[in-house]
Amino acid sequence: MATVVKGMPSERGSSTGFFPASDIDTGVIPIRTSGRGMLQVAVDEARRSAALQAPIKTRVEHLNFYYGEFKALKDLNMEIREKQVTALIGPSGCGKSTFLRCFNRMHDLTPACRYEGNITLLPENMDLVSQAIDPIEVRMRIGMVFQKPNPFPKSVFENVAYGLRIRGVRSHIRLREEVEKALRGSALWDEVKDRLSSSALSLSGGQQQRLCIARALATNPEILLFDEPTSALDPIATARIEELIAALREQVTVLIVTHNMQQAARVSDYTAFMYLGELIEFDETSKIFTNPGRKATEDYITGRYG
Amino acid sequence: MSTEGLSHHISSRYNEDLERLRSSVLEMGGLVERQLSQAIGGITEPDVKVMLRVAQEELRVNQLERSIDEDCSRILATRGPAASDLRLIITILKTITDLERIGDEGEKVAAIAARLAARERPNNRYRELRNLGELVIAMVHDTLDAFARYDTTLALQVLRRDRTVDEEYEAIHRQNITFMMEDPRSIGRALDVMWVVRALERIGDHAKNICEYLIYLVHGKDVRHTKLEEIEKELQSPRA
Numbered sequence: 001m002a003t004v005v006k007g008m009p010s011e012r013g014s015s016t017g018f019f020p021a022s023d024i025d026t027g028v029i030p031i032r033t034s035g036r037g038m039l040q041v042a043v044d045e046a047r048r049s050a051a052l053q054a055p056i057k058t059r060v061e062h063l064n065f066y067y068g069e070f071k072a073l074k075d076l077n078m079e080i081r082e083k084q085v086t087a088l089i090g091p092s093g094c095g096k097s098t099f100l101r102c103f104n105r106m107h108d109l110t111p112a113c114r115y116e117g118n119i120t121l122l123p124e125n126m127d128l129v130s131q132a133i134d135p136i137e138v139r140m141r142i143g144m145v146f147q148k149p150n151p152f153p154k155s156v157f158e159n160v161a162y163g164l165r166i167r168g169v170r171s172h173i174r175l176r177e178e179v180e181k182a183l184r185g186s187a188l189w190d191e192v193k194d195r196l197s198s199s200a201l202s203l204s205g206g207q208q209q210r211l212c213i214a215r216a217l218a219t220n221p222e223i224l225l226f227d228e229p230t231s232a233l234d235p236i237a238t239a240r241i242e243e244l245i246a247a248l249r250e251q252v253t254v255l256i257v258t259h260n261m262q263q264a265a266r267v268s269d270y271t272a273f274m275y276l277g278e279l280i281e282f283d284e285t286s287k288i289f290t291n292p293g294r295k296a297t298e299d300y301i302t303g304r305y306g
Numbered sequence: 307m308s309t310e311g312l313s314h315h316i317s318s319r320y321n322e323d324l325e326r327l328r329s330s331v332l333e334m335g336g337l338v339e340r341q342l343s344q345a346i347g348g349i350t351e352p353d354v355k356v357m358l359r360v361a362q363e364e365l366r367v368n369q370l371e372r373s374i375d376e377d378c379s380r381i382l383a384t385r386g387p388a389a390s391d392l393r394l395i396i397t398i399l400k401t402i403t404d405l406e407r408i409g410d411e412g413e414k415v416a417a418i419a420a421r422l423a424a425r426e427r428p429n430n431r432y433r434e435l436r437n438l439g440e441l442v443i444a445m446v447h448d449t450l451d452a453f454a455r456y457d458t459t460l461a462l463q464v465l466r467r468d469r470t471v472d473e474e475y476e477a478i479h480r481q482n483i484t485f486m487m488e489d490p491r492s493i494g495r496a497l498d499v500m501w502v503v504r505a506l507e508r509i510g511d512h513a514k515n516i517c518e519y520l521i522y523l524v525h526g527k528d529v530r531h532t533k534l535e536e537i538e539k540e541l542q543s544p545r546a
Contacts, residue, residue: 262386289388291526301388304314 055122057082057223057253058103062117063129065098067110072098074277075117080223080270085245085254087268087285089261091300095277096257100225103128103255104142105135121222140167143216144225148232149208151200151215156192159200159211163219178218185251186214187244206237213244217252224248226256230263242267261301265289273297320385324394327377331398331405334370335450337363338409342446342509345416346439349432349502352423360416367409371402390523397523401453404512408446411505411512415439418498418505425495434481435502438474441467442506445513452517458524458541461517465534471510478503 058080065073073095080086088096098107105128107113115129121141128138140163151159160179161169169175179196183189188210192203200211209229216224226245230238245267248254258264264271265285272282273296281288281297292298315321341363344356378399381387387395422432445464452460482496521529521541529537 261388265388290392292389298389299314302391303316303320303385 054081054084056080057122058128059120059122060117061120063099063102063119064116065095065102065107066112066114066116068112072277073102076279078272078279078282080253080255082253083249083251084269085249085256085267086270086272087264088255088257088272088274089259089264089300090274090280092259093276094274096274097227098277099274100144100227100255100257103223103225104139104144105129106144108135140219141221142223142225143219143221144227145209145212145216145229147228149205149212151203151208151211153199153201155197156200156203156211157196160214160218163215167219179214182214182218183211185217185248186210187240187247188214204237206233206240209233209237209241210244213241213248217248221252223253223255226254226258228257228259231259238263261289273300275300323377323381323385324391327374327381327398328394330370330374330377331401332450332454334367334374334402334405335446335453337367337370338405338412339443339446339450341367341409342412342415343443345412345419346436346443346506348416348419349422349435349439352419354420357416357420360413364409364413367406371406374398374402390526393523393526397519400519401516404515408509408512411509414505415502418502422495422498422502425498428495432499434474434478435499435506438471438478438503438506441471441474442509442513445471445510449513449516449520453520456520456524458521461520462538462541464517465514465537468510468514469534471507475503475507 056079060076060078060080063073063076064071076099088100090096101107102115102119107115118130119128120126121128126133128142152162154162157179160182161175164175164178169178180189180193183192188207191207192211195202200208203211209232213224213229229245230241233241242263245254245256249269256264256268268285270282271285271288273280273288273292273294275296281292281294283293287293288297289301292301298304315324341360344360347353348357348360378395381395385391445467448460448464451457452464479500482500485492486496515530518530521527521537525541527540529540532540
């Protein structure tokens with residue numbers, strides 16, 4: 001809610017000074033103050049335009065998705081802004097993970113699945129779900145982190161270097177640099193710098209998850225997808241990952257699926273609420289969690305859905 | 307949004323918590339309202355026993371304020387309320403502060419009424435104070451009604467009435483300045499009257515604040531520091 005000091009001169013609208021001249025004779029100080037402070041109006045405007053300034057990274061248009069006969073996603077339309085965190089929330093089975101997985105073509109191997117409509121990656125207008133686009137190309141640019149940490153049964157170093165090697169990086173010096181950068185980016189470097197050659201499986205769950213984030217970061221993706229990245233972690237590891245997501249916003253666009261409503265409220269700039277394969281409401285996170293526009297959203301986030 | 311919405315939580319204990327909180331606020335409001343009407347009654351019909359009761363009820367009001375505060379922080383900590391539930395908790399936290407202040411002002415009025423009773427009384431027996439007092443009591447009463455029924459139309463009415471209170475305040479103020487200039491011996495009494503009028507005017511402001519919180523609770527719109535005409539216009543645009 002806005003805070004304006006009551007009685008500030010700027011609040012008095014048309015009167016010329018703090019005390020209108022007509023009242024000075026009797027010494028009556030008028031007590032009525034009204035109108036929005038000019039300062040507050042300016043601040044609100046600035047905030048609104050900053051959010052709108054973020055360019056659009058991806059445009060989802062009339063996206064339908066079918067598992068065989070079953071239509072899992074129904075005519076989704078939304079715009080995802082660059083270097084902002086967008087959260088997808090909704091009850092189990094609402095299609096939020098299915099939607100997330102469309103972004104890096106994780107469904108391609110599912111038999112009888114079908115995409116309709118498009119997910120356009122800007123600025124080059126690449127349609128991520130077009131069959132003409134190689135899924136490997138898509139995954140180079142859009143990384144994903146899963147619910148359970150899934151490091152390769154290799155050393156810490158090799159886990160992060162894997163994507164780079166696939167991309168053809170051979171120089172050991174370059175690999176070391178990039179691995180360090182990715183590990184620093186995922187806030188793991190200080191904890192693993194002395195054990196880069198030990199098995200990734202020897203790390204704790206939270207560390208493994210951050211390793212997976214480093215692995216995704218190493219190839220310098222434009223978008224990072226998180227599918228409930230903290231649901232298998234304790235509160236401390238969760239807090240670290242959330243911090244990390246907030247920091248990642250500086251360099252990548254983030255899409256995150258989460259069942260933890262508070263987490264969505266904490267880490268995201270925009271929130272989309274999905275239900276039964278439809279996008280019910282998509283708005284700024286602060287709006288969704290304090291004053292959602294749709295009743296269904298309200299019921300879900302307040303725990304009335306059921 | 308309606309009050310019935312409160313009964314649909316998956317967790318029935320959460321429902322009960324919120325419902326109990328709401329009724330505590332109404333209980334506190336009821337106490338404050340009674341305290342206020344006794345205090346104002348005391349100006350024209352001074353009664354020392356009644357004045358003492360006002361002071362005692364103040365203790366109960368303070369107690370309620372603390373326990374409601376505690377319940378709110380417990381719900382915030384354990385339930386992480388969102389949307390309308392969050393707005394309810396915020397509204398309650400703010401409302402009880404204003405209610406408690408109304409209680410304080412009421413106590414102040416009672417104390418001055420006791421003092422005025424000891425002085426020579428003017429011919430009109432403080433009729434202007436009585437009028438303003440009744441206006442303010444009605445505002446507090448309707449504010450609580452509006453809160454109980456989530457009735458923002460009534461809340462808007464209360465907001466409108468605050469203007470009348472402010473005009474009354476300024477009129478009595480001028481009148482008393484005239485009295486004081488005419489007869490310096492009346493200064494003591496006139497100042498006391500001014501204290502009462504000031505307290506009543508503040509009570510009107512607190513009632514107005516609560517009505518603004520209520521509009522926030524029901525419509526999710528922050529209408530503080532907004533012109534009345536703008537609030538009315540804003541509330542006409544329906545919620546999606």
